[in-house]
Amino acid sequence: MASFSISLSQSSHISLKPKTSPPKSHFVKSHFVQIKASAHSTPSPSTPPKPVVSKPRRPADENIRDEARRNNPTHSHRFSAKYVPFNADSSSSHSTESYSLDEIVYRSQSGGLLDVQHDMDALKNYDGKYWRDLFDSRVGKTTWPYGSGVWSKKEWVLPEIDSDDIISAFEGNSNLFWAERFGKQFLGMSDLWVKHCGISHTGSFKDLGMTVLVSQVNRLRKMKRPVVGVGCASTGDTSAALSAYCAAAGIPSIVFLPANRISIAQLVQPIANGAFVLSLDTDFDGCMQLIREVTAELPIYLANSLNSLRLEGQKTAAIEILQQFDWNVPDWVIVPGGNLGNIYAFYKGFHMCKELGLVDRIPRLVCAQAANANPLYLHYQSGWKDFKPIKANSTFASAIQIGDPVSIDRAVYALRNSNGIVEEATEEELMDAMAQADSTGMFICPHTGVALTALIKLRKSGAIGPTDRTVVVSTAHGLKFTQSKIDYHSMNIKDMACRLANPPVQVKADFGSVMDVLKKTLLSKAPKH
Numbered sequence: 059m060a061s062f063s064i065s066l067s068q069s070s071h072i073s074l075k076p077k078t079s080p081p082k083s084h085f086v087k088s089h090f091v092q093i094k095a096s097a098h099s100t101p102s103p104s105t106p107p108k109p110v111v112s113k114p115r116r117p118a119d120e121n122i123r124d125e126a127r128r129n130n131p132t133h134s135h136r137f138s139a140k141y142v143p144f145n146a147d148s149s150s151s152h153s154t155e156s157y158s159l160d161e162i163v164y165r166s167q168s169g170g171l172l173d174v175q176h177d178m179d180a181l182k183n184y185d186g187k188y189w190r191d192l193f194d195s196r197v198g199k200t201t202w203p204y205g206s207g208v209w210s211k212k213e214w215v216l217p218e219i220d221s222d223d224i225i226s227a228f229e230g231n232s233n234l235f236w237a238e239r240f241g242k243q244f245l246g247m248s249d250l251w252v253k254h255c256g257i258s259h260t261g262s263f264k265d266l267g268m269t270v271l272v273s274q275v276n277r278l279r280k281m282k283r284p285v286v287g288v289g290c291a292s293t294g295d296t297s298a299a300l301s302a303y304c305a306a307a308g309i310p311s312i313v314f315l316p317a318n319r320i321s322i323a324q325l326v327q328p329i330a331n332g333a334f335v336l337s338l339d340t341d342f343d344g345c346m347q348l349i350r351e352v353t354a355e356l357p358i359y360l361a362n363s364l365n366s367l368r369l370e371g372q373k374t375a376a377i378e379i380l381q382q383f384d385w386n387v388p389d390w391v392i393v394p395g396g397n398l399g400n401i402y403a404f405y406k407g408f409h410m411c412k413e414l415g416l417v418d419r420i421p422r423l424v425c426a427q428a429a430n431a432n433p434l435y436l437h438y439q440s441g442w443k444d445f446k447p448i449k450a451n452s453t454f455a456s457a458i459q460i461g462d463p464v465s466i467d468r469a470v471y472a473l474r475n476s477n478g479i480v481e482e483a484t485e486e487e488l489m490d491a492m493a494q495a496d497s498t499g500m501f502i503c504p505h506t507g508v509a510l511t512a513l514i515k516l517r518k519s520g521a522i523g524p525t526d527r528t529v530v531v532s533t534a535h536g537l538k539f540t541q542s543k544i545d546y547h548s549m550n551i552k553d554m555a556c557r558l559a560n561p562p563v564q565v566k567a568d569f570g571s572v573m574d575v576l577k578k579t580l581l582s583k584a585p586k587h
């Protein structure tokens with residue numbers, strides 16, 4: 059595997075009936091009020107927004123933030139959220155411990171994980187149709203901030219933040235790709251989809267969480283909270299997203315990277331975005347330990363997914379999948395896992411949609427790991443007994459080379475509550491799966507190769523049926539990982555057959571030689587009529 063050193067000296071308006079059940083008194087005066095929701099303001103049953111037939115063009119001297127301010131001058135909020143201890147065992151969730159999202163806190167008093175808890179009673183004042191219509195009305199617009207796939211779900215993400223404090227690149231709304239040929243040719247499947255979360259601002263799903271986290275930091279700094287910068291440990295994608303969003307906000311970012319373990323494309327991202335980059339002679343788990351110690355001492359805000367704010371943004375990918383299927387629920391969703399925040403984020407997004415009546419069930423989740431970095435897989439195989447961190451070995455899926463995932467409890471909770479499965483992929487399996495997918499027109503990253511391997515194995519075992527609607531989550535853009543593809547297609551990998559390698563053919567630059575080669579190769583493959 060290649061390694062690199064870090065020596066670089068309108069609005070659509072919807073008319074909705076209220077829920078038949080009586081809403082809570084502090085929200086609604088009459089049960090029979092008609093709500094007009096606009097794409098640019100949170101609808102209020104007590105003060106319905108003015109109906110607007112079509113959105114007039116914004117004055118030339120007004121930008122989209124100004125426009126949002128004008129349309130929503132009071133910034134009144136009916137919804138709220140807070141941090142509570144993450145409790146895998148809900149029977150013991152009687153804790154009264156909670157924190158405002160404006161506090162800087164990453165762990166509960168007992169040292170456990172935190173979770174962002176929304177005021178579900180307030181959200182339940184609106185029925186599933188209300189939320190589906192509201193979210194649908196915001197897709198594909200430039201209305202600040204709802205044009206973002208994350209902020210189109212603002213009421214479910216960070217309901218209390220002022221739109222003016224949001225730092226967004228209009229992330230999300232990513233392509234749900236129908237993998238027609240891959241599904242048909244290799245798996246006999248007709249309803250296979252790839253959610254391309256990596257076709258995004260910085261080339262990975264991390265943008266979804268980072269817009270939320272950096273927006274909250276922006277708010278904290280405006281509130282004069284002591285935050286001198288934002289820091290993370292990273293295998294390459296978190297650091298890229300953090301540095302981009304911080305640069306957009308004018309906030310300093312600090313990234314801890316494991317030396318020689320991330321791709322050159324990932325390394326250059328924070329460098330270009332002006333982050334303070336530390337290359338450390340350790341692995342990701344070592345970097346994570348260090349950033350936790352540093353952020354406990356210095357006023358640097360922690361941006362890893364230990365910080366549950368990140369997952370609020372990431373969960374919108376799950377909501378988006380449902381939305382893209384017209385609120386039909388797929389049977390399976392397969393997610394590659396490393397630090398294990400994302401698998402929980404998917405669970406949370408699906409679960410919220412069920413709880414709030416947008417859908418009536420959730421998909422089964424599969425978490426896919428590289429066999430060289432498989433602590434969750436081993437834990438699953440043991441029947442969820444005694445989790446043991448491991449020393450992760452080098453893998454082409456370098457962004458998930460993690461042996462001591464911070465979100466292990468969240469992942470176990472998500473998988474147990476979705477009748478989930480954990481699978482693993484060897485280096486050869488993941489690279490072959492990546493090459494196979496690429497040969498059908500995709501250009502995926504090795505982590506997506508891990509997820510596809512899980513799919514291939516589950517199809518072979520019969521767990522996933524030929525007509526099951528299945529979504530594979532692609533987590534990063536293949537262009538960040540071109541070196542792995544170069545190594546594969548030049549058959550330059552020790553102990554790997556690279557059976558799908560497609561190296562370029564060296565030919566003399568004359569007509570005869572070119573014709574000979576073309577006849578021998580292309581024409582022999584032409585379909586016979």
Ligand SMILES: Cc1ncc(COP(=O)(O)O)c(C=O)c1O
Nearest residue numbers: 395396397398399400457533534
């Ligand atoms: C490309 C890519 N895929 C998958 C993952 C795994 O996500 P998580 O750490 O949330 O499990 C990561 C980061 O860890 C990643 O960068």
Ligand SMILES: N[C@@H](CCOP(=O)(O)O)C(=O)O
Nearest residue numbers: 292293294295296362363397
């Ligand atoms: N793959 C991640 C690893 C860190 O994960 P996080 O979600 O906890 O930030 C990366 O790109 O750094």
